[in-house]
Amino acid sequence: MARVGVNGVDLYCEVLGDGDPLVLVHGSWADHYTWLPVLDAFAERFRVLVYDRRGHSLSERPPGQGSRFEDEEDLAALMATLGSGPVYVAANSFGASTALGLAARRPELFRGLTVHEPPLLDVVADDPVLRPMMTSVRQEMAVVLDQLRAGETLAGARRFVEEIALGPGEWEKLPDKARDTLLTNAPTFLDEHGDPAWAALDLDRLAGHTVPVLVTHGTTSPVWLHRITARLTEALPQARAHTFEGSGHVPHVTSPEEYVDVMTGFVEEIRRSG
Known part of the structure; x- marks a missing residue:
């Protein structure tokens, strides 16, 4: 257990295991504990960093209006603590929005990125059906x-x-x-939700990069989340998709073995292609 000072905020984090670097980014309302069902399995294959995002649980909650950009910069700083090279990231919900936002601006930080159901409402704002x-x-x-x-x-x-x-x-x-x-x-x-850019993503900028992205969704999640993941997969030429049958918004909790298998399989594909 440790507290790390980044960007003027003390964040709670843990580093476990050995191997290629992997950062796990939780969603809103949650904290690092949500990754517990998959943490040991990941630590057998990776050097894993898991943390509480700013304002969550054991991390500092600074005063004043925050922004997703601050979360993105925190993630970048934590990724740097694992070494000088690019890092694998697995992220859920708002954590997935954070990781995608950072990848659009700083693709060189990522070896690969797995995102599950980011609530990027602006991505589907022009969808007449939705x-x-x-x-x-x-x-x-x-x-x-x-x-x-x-x-x-x-x-x-x-x-x-x-x-x-x-x-x-x-x-x-x-x-x-x-x-x-x-x-x-x-x-x-x-x-x-006080941040006006919380649901936005520069899709065109992200699509111009080559960071491998795995976009996942669960069959029991709301339709609008599924449509967001579908739009991301359609818009990103470097992306592929996976569906967690019978799971919803937190498959690393409800289907931990499958989640680990899918994530590690994605990493193996990146290794073979690289």
Whole structure:
């Protein structure tokens, strides 16, 4: 266990295992603990860095409005601690948005990138089929954010889980630790949505690079997330896709063995081609 100072913020991180460098980036509301089901398996193959993003759990929560750009710069700094060469990154949800945003600007930092269901709403803003659904999603998100602003943290967290991310009844199925983590990190979720660029991505710039990208989604996730991953796969010539059958927004938790197999298989393909 360690605390590392990067970009003026103390971040909690752990480094395990030996081999090629791999950084795991968690999504909103969560922390490094969400990677526990796959951590030992990855540590047998990689030198793994897992951390709490700024504002989450054991990392410092700086005052003032934050931005995804700051998260991207934090990721870049942590990647540099693993050595001077490029790094593999596996990222989930908002962590996937963060990793993609950094890859668009700093492709030389990446050997390969695996992203699962980044909530990049702006990527599908022009999709006429999805427009009614996206209007509904944004309305639900607005209600969640209003509840968090009003101090109704439990109501907001539960609504996010059941109406946006996982589905009805899923709040009660979560372990106590997972619910506690959601409540702890709710203020950072609210802060993330104060950043006007939180859902944006420069697809054209990213498509101009050669970083290998694996874009994944789960069959039980909301349709709008699937459409975002499909748009990313269509737009990025260097990308390929994988579907986690029977899994949703956190396949490294619900299908850990498959997640490890898919990620390590992707890395082996990169090694063979390189």
